[in-house]
Structure formats: C-alpha cells, structure tokens
Amino acid sequence: MPAVQTENKQSVDTKAQILENARKLFATHGYDGTSIRQLTASLDITPAALYYHFASKNDVLEGLAEQLHDGSEALLQRIREFDQSPASMREALCQYYDLLADDIHVFRLVYNDAAIQHSPIGQRLRGQAREFYAYLVGPDPSVEDRMRAAGAVGIIRLSLEQRGVDPSMHREV
Structure with a gap:
C-alpha cells in the first residue's frame, strides 16, 4: 500500500478511536468531567495527536x-x-x-x-x-x-x- 494511503487510513482510524473513546469517557464521567488528558492517555496518544484531528474538546x-x-x-x-x-x-x-x-x-x-x-x-x-x-x-x-x-x-x-x-x-x- 502506498505511504499516503497508509497514512490516511491511520489518520481516519485515530480519529475514529478518539470519537469512540470520547463516547465512553463522556458517558462515564460526563463531558465536563472528562479532560483532554483522559482522552489522550487512555488511547496512548499525545494531545498534539488529538489536536491534529480536533481543534478542541x-x-x-x-x-x-x-x-x-x-x-x-x-x-x-x-x-x-x-x-x-x-x-x-x-x-x-x-x-x-x-x-x-x-x-x-x-x-x-x-x-x-x-x-x-x-x-x-x-x-x-x-x-x-x-x-x-x-x-x-x-x-x-x-x-x-x-x-x-x-x-x-x-x-x-x-x-x-x-x-x-x-x-x-x-x-x-
């Protein structure tokens, strides 16, 4: 698979993982009770990786x-x-x-x-x-x-x- 397609697929996968993780954390802790740190730590990604896909919580x-x-x-x-x-x-x-x-x-x-x-x-x-x-x-x-x-x-x-x-x-x- 070409490098660009692999990178795009990984980017889409990461975005989907962030959304799925957020769904779970927001359900458990509420929107206000969930921090960016919690969102990123549970996925083992950096805040920069989250901000690559989303400008804010x-x-x-x-x-x-x-x-x-x-x-x-x-x-x-x-x-x-x-x-x-x-x-x-x-x-x-x-x-x-x-x-x-x-x-x-x-x-x-x-x-x-x-x-x-x-x-x-x-x-x-x-x-x-x-x-x-x-x-x-x-x-x-x-x-x-x-x-x-x-x-x-x-x-x-x-x-x-x-x-x-x-x-x-x-x-x-």
Missing part, C-alpha cells in the same frame, strides 16, 4: 453529534418513502426511538449541551427534528395532529433523557 463532541446527524439523515431518507398511515407513523417513531437509544449517551450529551445546540451541527439536527415532526403531522395538520406528534416525540425524548433507564424497557410502551 468541544470539536470532539461535535464529531459525535455529526454521527447522530448522519443517523438522523438516514432515518429521514427512509421515512420519505412512508405513507401517512398509522402503521407507517408507528414504524417511523420506533425507528426514531431506536436511533436515539442506540447511542443514548451521545443523544444525552448533544441535547443537553448548549454549545452544541447553537453550533452549525446543532442547527442541522434541529432542522432534521423539524422535518421528522413535519412528517408526523402530515399535510394540513389539525391542532390535534400537532399535539399528538409533539406528544409522541416528547415522550420518546424525555424517556431517553432519564438517567438509569434501560432504553429497551421503554421501547414498546
């Missing part, structure tokens, strides 16, 4: 948010093919729940971090949430349609925001 969090964004985009692509039947809407809500529950720690970090909420990735995530809500309410929604959609999304998000909750126990409810 907040950029690491944004990298995790980007992964949530990508999953949300895939969900939106799927539901664009759905009709407005109750069964399709239920399936959309189940897939939304699964998306958030599959990476519950990142979901909690992203939706509880004001800096992320105001960042470009936060803006894009909010746009995706609005698109999902628009699907749920359908064309020309009534007040009841809007309330049902807001209630369903709110219940999902609130149930997943609770600490100490096993997401698998809430899914079918």
Whole structure:
C-alpha cells in the first residue's frame, strides 16, 4: 500500500478511536468531567495527536453529534418513502426511538449541551427534528395532529433523557 494511503487510513482510524473513546469517557464521567488528558492517555496518544484531528474538546463532541446527524439523515431518507398511515407513523417513531437509544449517551450529551445546540451541527439536527415532526403531522395538520406528534416525540425524548433507564424497557410502551 502506498505511504499516503497508509497514512490516511491511520489518520481516519485515530480519529475514529478518539470519537469512540470520547463516547465512553463522556458517558462515564460526563463531558465536563472528562479532560483532554483522559482522552489522550487512555488511547496512548499525545494531545498534539488529538489536536491534529480536533481543534478542541468541544470539536470532539461535535464529531459525535455529526454521527447522530448522519443517523438522523438516514432515518429521514427512509421515512420519505412512508405513507401517512398509522402503521407507517408507528414504524417511523420506533425507528426514531431506536436511533436515539442506540447511542443514548451521545443523544444525552448533544441535547443537553448548549454549545452544541447553537453550533452549525446543532442547527442541522434541529432542522432534521423539524422535518421528522413535519412528517408526523402530515399535510394540513389539525391542532390535534400537532399535539399528538409533539406528544409522541416528547415522550420518546424525555424517556431517553432519564438517567438509569434501560432504553429497551421503554421501547414498546
């Protein structure tokens, strides 16, 4: 393999390792409770290596948010093919729940971090949430349609925001 390809692959691998490690540390210690030193020491890399991939610890969090964004985009692509039947809407809500529950720690970090909420990735995530809500309410929604959609999304998000909750126990409810 040429040296440039090897270097690029190692760079991508290191970035992915940093994100995976950050996911674990942020889940255990919280975002504020995790230092750059902890992020680098547990991977046996230097702070310079981390800063090669991310300008700051907040950029690491944004990298995790980007992964949530990508999953949300895939969900939106799927539901664009759905009709407005109750069964399709239920399936959309189940897939939304699964998306958030599959990476519950990142979901909690992203939706509880004001800096992320105001960042470009936060803006894009909010746009995706609005698109999902628009699907749920359908064309020309009534007040009841809007309330049902807001209630369903709110219940999902609130149930997943609770600490100490096993997401698998809430899914079918």
